[in-house]
Amino acid sequence: MNGHMMNEMARLRIADMQRDAREAREAHAARAARKQRASASPAEEIAIPAIPDYPADMFKSAPGAFPARRAEEAGGRRAGTSR
Secondary structure, X not given: OOHHXXXXXXXXXXXXXXXXXXXXXXXXXXXXXXXXXXXXXXXXXXXOXXXXXXXXXXOOOOHHHOOOOOOOOXXXXXXXXXX
């Protein structure tokens, strides 16, 4: 093998090693940054309103949210039907 070819092979091998080292360094830095962000900021809490246990509790806070109950006529709701 001539000297020029040996120098060229060595240069390519060194370039490969330097590229691998740079990629490993960047990956390590990315992992460290991700770990630091995860530990620095606590997980966001989801804020949702409490679901009431009973439907009557749902309308206590908003009394005008639904229409008032109708006064039924004498004879019940089915008064006046042909059956």
